[in-house]
Amino acid sequence: MIRTRRALRALVLAWALVCCIVQTAWADELTLWHSYRGAEQETLEGLLDEWNQQHPELTVTAEPFAPSVYTSKLTNDIPQGNGPDLFIAAHERVGDWSQTKLLAEWTEQDASFTAYHPATVEALVYDGKRWGVPLSYKSAALFYNTEMVKSPPDTTDALIAEAKKHTAPKEKRYGLVYESTNMYMHAGWLFGFGGQIFDEQGNFILESKESARSFAFARALINEHGIVPEEADGTLVSHLFNSKQAAFAINGPWFLGELDKDLPFAIAPLPIVSATGQPAKPFLTVEAAFISARSKNPDGARKIALFLADKQASITRAIKGRQPVANLSAYQDRRISEDRILMTFRRQLDATVPMPNRPEMSSVWEPTNRALRRVMRGAVEPDAALTEAKALFEVFQRPPPKERSLAPLITGLALLLLIALVIGVRRFTRENMWPKVKANLPAYVYLAPAILGMMILIVIPFVVGSIVSLFVHTQGSFTFVGLENFWRIITSQDYGVTDPLSFYFTLLVTVMWTAINVFLHVSIGMGLALLLREPWLKLRGIYRVLLIVPWAVPNYITALIWKGMFHKQFGAINGLLDALGLEPISWFSKFSTAFAANVTTNTWLGFPFMMVVILGALQAIPRDLEEAAEVDGATWWQRMRYVTLPLLRPSLVPAVVLGTVWTFNMFNIIYLVSGGEPDGATEILISESYKWAFERQNQYGYAAAYSVLIFLVLLAYSASTGQLKTRD
């Protein structure tokens, strides 16, 4: 009897133990990616902590990412198997992502979508299927300063009248500020006037009378009514509204984080367009939780997504994270229904147009932004601008070349390899190299680690990466097309040779850009280095440290500050010109001035490096030589030419050659300062390549072909100028 009881107890204990082991073995850890920061991030992570406490068998860790790299990380890491189980992102890429098989579908069994606002659910549908759970939404609305404006206007005529009362350009005060040359911000007017971007079948139908009227309206706000400043970008809008120099601003919920704490403001829905009687309808962006197609536990991930979207979590996200939430039941909570900011965005939601989630949408921005810029600065009429936009859109959407067979490539490569091998072996045996190799063995030993590193980490990745140029990338699949990409670029198909989009135009701009910059960097660097090496100069240590500041401070922020300094109305440079009694210049509307702005910024950033290199190189020159020459009666210039410069050469040449190469590929400045303005004229080859890869339908093959051509141009340049030879 006792034995049976003992046996039973042992069995029960064993069973309990097994259950525990199995339980912990089955405890799953999921990852969630997002690009939130600040209050939104804290709220999200607080909610996930709550989930983890209640569900120890299914825990989740959150990883935040910088918004600028977030989408590339998703598209890169998920197919490689290193992605998250679920992620929170904006809905605009749903078309792209579902076609490239990054997302897991949501079927009727997984969830009922009735709790959420229909517009937010609709935004996540592509190809008749649902791809995510809506969490929150964003759209633009009308912000106004409550000290200046007592009640918000409900029509555009009223808005214009009220804004005029607060406009005084001489005092730099404007009635209304918004990014007039940004299609995203213009959308409110576009849809209010009845314009459309795509029709049901996905045809691009922006070119219409209604769209042209909206463009004319926006231009009138700047020119005729004068209530909107020219060249307003995000930073200007933020600056003017914050410093109470603007009565109204059109912006989205993200604007709340930029406003000063004591600024008296309120928000209202965008007004009704008086000309059509329709409300201005801004774009709707939905932030949703998506499940990765490669997740090992999609059901667990779905549970977490639904938890974040449910009523309780939505209330928390609305109150703590200040997110306008998609779950309608959250609005029953008084804390939300009495929150004027959240309720304004809720009202605006009923008058929005979901951003189209088709893959073609990513090609819409560049043509439409350019059209807006050209219309706003008076370069072209709205009708013509829209026709241009359509033409550019079609260039980006052009059908890919036909597939080619791999056979010629393989045979070609094999042949090349064979020839190289034969030549190498013949040279080796003919010139009797073996004894020379043996004699110089220590050299090879010294070189081995560096060469190995270069081969594995630079040469091979470049070769692999440039092979992409032989393919065309559409919707996640690559088709082999041989040299077709190169052919298209070199023969400048789709656009003329003198068009800024053509390879030759961009090449010419890049060469000019490089030559002028390197000349300025070297001369300024040399001048300063020569001054700073003099031992009689007190404080030279301090001067040196101060002068390398442009090199030390991250160039992202300084480039944007320089861009701000070149602003036509609010920039310091025009302020200086004004003080000197000169005409202010519109820097970014002409090629020469935009180019000059880029060169100025890059020179400011680049001369410290040359200065330091030359300072170091000057140390190798014995002062006795220079002093002897001076005693012999040589002038400063003769000393420079016959003593200093020749002795500087061995150290200077690599810096100049490499400086040339780096300037040729200096992407940051072009992208941040002129942004390629006007109309793509100041683009250089590398920034053009970037746009083809990331802003024009992800045409990676075409962009890679550009990169290979950049390499070949630089190679040809250094080979022809003899810089590849070692002169000793």
Added chain:
Amino acid sequence: MRTISTPKLIATHVSLMAACAIVLYPVLWVIKMALTPSQGFSMSPNPIPDQVSMSNFHHLVTMNDGIFWRQLGNSIIISVATTVIGVALACTAAYAFSRFRFPGRTLGMAGFLITQMFPGVVMAIPLYILLNRLDLLNTLSGLVLVYSTSSLPFCVWMLKGYFDTIPRDLEEAAIMDGASQWVIFTQVILPLARPAIVVTALFSFMTAWNEFILAATFLTKREMFTLPMVLQSFVGSYSTDWGYFAAGAIIVSLPVMLLFFALQKFLVGGLTAGAVKG
């Protein structure tokens, strides 16, 4: 010491001060935005901040449970390791190129130069795949390896050029005294090449310290992030937290300035003069 004429002295100081003014002017706004407790971008003509507050800095070091110190540590470790490895590899390679004439020498030097012409964006994905295979994603060592090799070409060329200016007589004298190749390299050549080593060390450090794209491609766990990634996290799709970004920019610039300040006396050494007479 030669006496210098007063007009020349004044002219030199004036031009240097003008240069410093132009150089520092934009940076005044960075400082202003860092010290102002708001996230807007300042475009006012006045670079003096209206209110001075350390709240941006405070937020930077306390956000995400104070992970900032760990991320600062990551950046320091990566940059120092890159500098040490990069300079070490470059010194040995440059010495080989300078002192030996061997088959493949011209090709090798040209090769180093040619690799700099590869646009980096083409290599990001293949490098990702390579590091993935080697299990080096999300590690500091992976980044150190990649950064060291990318700073090599400039360092090799610069050091080789500098080594070329060091007279062979010194080495020959040392050989006659019975010194081995290694001793000559470390005790004779390297000390004389200090200015060039300082330039290459500074360059390698900066390459690693400010690099963002590759770090963002290879790192996914926030405790492995580097400072440039922390800075970029403030740049949103529609708006940027300029106060935090500016504060971060100041923090990121300070170590570089300090490093340069510490190293600059080696930069202006002038040690070869008079070492060998005749």
